[in-house]
Amino acid sequence: MDKIIGFIGSGNMGSAMVGGIVKADLTKPENVFVASRNKNTLAHLKEEYKINAVKDNKSLAGCVDILILAVKPNGYKEVIEEIKNDCKENCVIVSIAAGISIEAIEEMFDKPIHLIRTMPNTPAFVGEAMSALCPNSLVTEKEIEEVKLIFNSFGRCEVVSESLIDAVIGVSGSSPAYVYMFIEALADAAVMGGMKREQAYQFAAQAVYGSAKMVLETGIHPGILKDNVCSPAGTTIEAVRELERQGFRSAIIEASKACMDKSKEMTKKGKGDGK
């Protein structure tokens, strides 16, 4: 890919996406530019991936074709105010923020922009993100394909309607956190059963990874895959009964709903301010 890709912000997501892009060899590291308030993480990215660290947001905006805004939602207004008159003509703006609509970002720029609202997740760092892309009406098919190339370089992505973005945050944007909690809990139980903690994380994480791969690669319904693990009068059905008794499914559904509700509430406030 020959487009110049720029990031403002080098935190969890900025670093994960930069790392994912470079490790996937999507483009030469010299085509990736990053500006950030955090000079430590910026220096780390430069050192680790040989990308260009840019001293300020305005200079970065002036030299990139695709600009990914990787700051917290409540930083969007300030950053956009700072760079909106410096972006290259026909630059594609990519938002990764939770809780800020396409309309709100368009208003912040106060002029027509080619904007793609997205929702990635941190597994971008290991090339296994799941991302959603929602383009605004000015974005061309070619621009969508270019941004898809970027997001596919660090995982999978799909174009969805913006009306689905709260559901996306619940199911993939935020869900790595719940999955890590699940892995921790499984490992705790294994430790209780006598396993060393480091070994327990390996067993728990590989079980989750393998199960997810089964769903993705076989296309078999997760309920059938679950039934295949449950031998009659066996061990698994006892665990399943206990999970049902403890409201496992309901806990996950309610957690994801709380996440969606929060995303809707942030969007209503319009400024990405979750407080």
Ligand SMILES: NC(=O)C1=CN([C@@H]2O[C@H](COP(=O)(O)OP(=O)(O)OC[C@H]3O[C@@H](n4cnc5c(N)ncnc54)[C@H](OP(=O)(O)O)[C@@H]3O)[C@@H](O)[C@H]2O)C=CC1
């Ligand atoms: N974390 C996640 O799992 C996901 C996050 N997102 C979205 O990604 C975005 C970033 O989140 P995350 O990476 O977790 O946040 P972080 O706080 O980890 O990263 C934000 C980065 O932006 C820098 N920054 C803040 N203000 C400015 C500024 N004015 N100019 C330049 N750089 C600035 C921060 O510097 P400093 O360190 O000094 O604050 C930091 O490097 C958010 O909008 C979030 O909604 C989307 C999907 C998943």
Ligand SMILES: O=C(O)[C@@H]1CCC=N1
């Ligand atoms: O917690 C958050 O708001 C961000 C958005 C998705 C994941 N983390």
